[in-house]
Amino acid sequence: MCGTDLYAGKADWDHDGRVDEMFVIAPNRTIWHDWKNSGGWKVMPGNGRADNVDGTRADAYQRCVWVYVRSGQTHWKNCFYSGTWHNWAYDPG
Numbered sequence: 015m016c017g018t019d020l021y022a023g024k025a026d027w028d029h030d031g032r033v034d035e036m037f038v039i040a041p042n043r044t045i046w047h048d049w050k051n052s053g054g055w056k057v058m059p060g061n062g063r064a065d066n067v068d069g070t071r072a073d074a075y076q077r078c079v080w081v082y083v084r085s086g087q088t089h090w091k092n093c094f095y096s097g098t099w100h101n102w103a104y105d106p107g
Contacts (some may be wrong), residue, residue: 025070059099061090
């Protein structure tokens with residue numbers, strides 16, 4: 015885990031005080047996640063690259079993870095809804 019803020023990468027989607035999913039950045043900048051019964055770490059869909067995890071947030075419609083890309087000093091997000099993760103999208107913040 016390279017450049018990963020472990021606190022920011024913890025997702026408590028159902029707000030019960032327990033971590034439901036974890037996000038980290040690998041040394042090659044790929045974005046990985048793990049959750050109960052996942053069978054181990056998986057690369058996030060969308061072929062994203064980042065330098066740090068910024069945080070997670072959920073509402074009644076979607077679950078999102080934000081990452082930071084140092085080279086452009088930009089923030090990107092990917093959201094899970096309708097049963098799947100979607101593309102990484104620039105988030106001007």
